Amino acid sequence: MNVKQLCGFFLPILKITIISIWRRLLNRLNIPTVKIDRQLFTLLFALLVGYNLALVQLCILLWAWLTSKDRLHFWKPKERSSPPTCLVSSSLGRHCYVQLQGIRLHYVEVGDRKKPMLLCLHGFAETWYSWKHQLRAFSKTHWVIAVDMRGYGDSDKPLRTDEYDLRIVIEDIRQLISKLGKETCVLMGHGWGAGIGWFFAAIHPNMLTHFIALSCPHPTTLKYNLVHSWRRPFILRDLFFFQARWIPELVLQSQDNLVIERLAKVGCTTREDGFQEEEAYKYYFGKPDAWRGPLNYYRRMFHPGSLMWMSKPQLRVRVPTLLVFGKKEPNFCRSMISSCSENVDRFDIHVIESASHWVQKETPDKVNVILARFLNVNL
Numbered sequence: 001m002n003v004k005q006l007c008g009f010f011l012p013i014l015k016i017t018i019i020s021i022w023r024r025l026l027n028r029l030n031i032p033t034v035k036i037d038r039q040l041f042t043l044l045f046a047l048l049v050g051y052n053l054a055l056v057q058l059c060i061l062l063w064a065w066l067t068s069k070d071r072l073h074f075w076k077p078k079e080r081s082s083p084p085t086c087l088v089s090s091s092l093g094r095h096c097y098v099q100l101q102g103i104r105l106h107y108v109e110v111g112d113r114k115k116p117m118l119l120c121l122h123g124f125a126e127t128w129y130s131w132k133h134q135l136r137a138f139s140k141t142h143w144v145i146a147v148d149m150r151g152y153g154d155s156d157k158p159l160r161t162d163e164y165d166l167r168i169v170i171e172d173i174r175q176l177i178s179k180l181g182k183e184t185c186v187l188m189g190h191g192w193g194a195g196i197g198w199f200f201a202a203i204h205p206n207m208l209t210h211f212i213a214l215s216c217p218h219p220t221t222l223k224y225n226l227v228h229s230w231r232r233p234f235i236l237r238d239l240f241f242f243q244a245r246w247i248p249e250l251v252l253q254s255q256d257n258l259v260i261e262r263l264a265k266v267g268c269t270t271r272e273d274g275f276q277e278e279e280a281y282k283y284y285f286g287k288p289d290a291w292r293g294p295l296n297y298y299r300r301m302f303h304p305g306s307l308m309w310m311s312k313p314q315l316r317v318r319v320p321t322l323l324v325f326g327k328k329e330p331n332f333c334r335s336m337i338s339s340c341s342e343n344v345d346r347f348d349i350h351v352i353e354s355a356s357h358w359v360q361k362e363t364p365d366k367v368n369v370i371l372a373r374f375l376n377v378n379l
Contacts, residue, residue: 080279108128116186174200202315202318325355
């Protein structure tokens with residue numbers, strides 16, 4: 001019996017057990033037993049999974065520290081004083097800053113300002129640099145903007161969780177487009193950036209000509225699967241693990257950001273490319289509190305207001321939309337991808353056989369061809 005079969009067998013039993021304990025607790029407290037809200041119960045169950053994972057991760061980390069040869073520098077990443085050459089290469093574009101209401105964002109621009117804007121929003125544990133292949137490929141057809149989202153890279157990093165509310169981040173994007181002198185743009189996002197992009201496309205359709213989502217389904221689809229599938233908390237275990245305080249930061253930054261070594265080398269074809277990619281991300285995530293902002297996106301996601309907002313009917317997307325997924329995507333199943341069409345008027349899906357989550361880095365040439373076809377341009 002494999003892990004999937006074991007989960008299928010034990011999860012219903014666990015569900016019944018927890019419901020039984022819940023009802024007994026209500027009876028002991030003389031609180032009337034009511035029908036348990038599926039959404040509330042699933043969230044409680046998910047948080048239970050997350051905090052247990054945090055304890056397990058902490059135990060593993062303590063063991064790694066005890067057996068480490070360099071205990072003194074185990075817990076904090078090495079801070080790099082200057083960026084690696086790949087981050088300041090003129091071939092990728094020009095580094096700029098823009099002051100919005102209450103936050104300053106960093107971005108890299110390339111191309112002619114008179115051409116249509118292609119605004120790129122990165123995902124978790126990424127920066128503007130994750131779009132390096134698209135910056136080069138679309139510099140002749142678009143004015144390409146790759147921004148560091150709030151909390152990332154060289155953008156400001158608010159520490160409070162409530163400063164990463166979806167509505168605030170969406171307002172960042174709206175202000176950014178207006179501040180750069182454009183009324184409309186093509187919006188493209190990966191992972192978390194795509195998740196924010198879905199909301200933006202639904203709320204501000206008049207500001208977009210096209211929307212492109214990489215490796216992230218429509219928020220309503222995501223919420224439905226989280227609430228109704230008992231296996232989903234285990235598949236999306238990192239999402240729930242990140243709800244814990246300080247332990248995720250400790251895990252991610254330990255051993256000089258060891259997790260970056262695995263993520264950064266995705267899609268690199270040579271050893272030199274892999275080293276440069278690793279140093280680029282270690283430069284950004286080696287700064288003080290570099291993980292706090294990225295994790296706060298996940299933590300704010302479980303705020304009641306955010307969850308209610310995810311299922312509002314006005315989240316229907318009416319602009320032409322492209323969804324690109326890797327067939328080996330570990331976080332989302334095929335049914336979640338296909339059901340996105342229920343919330344989009346004009347929808348196109350492409351699945352890349354050889355890719356997983358980091359599609360724009362793993363298979364940049366294939367992705368760029370798909371993007372160019374969707375945008376009706378020649379590279």
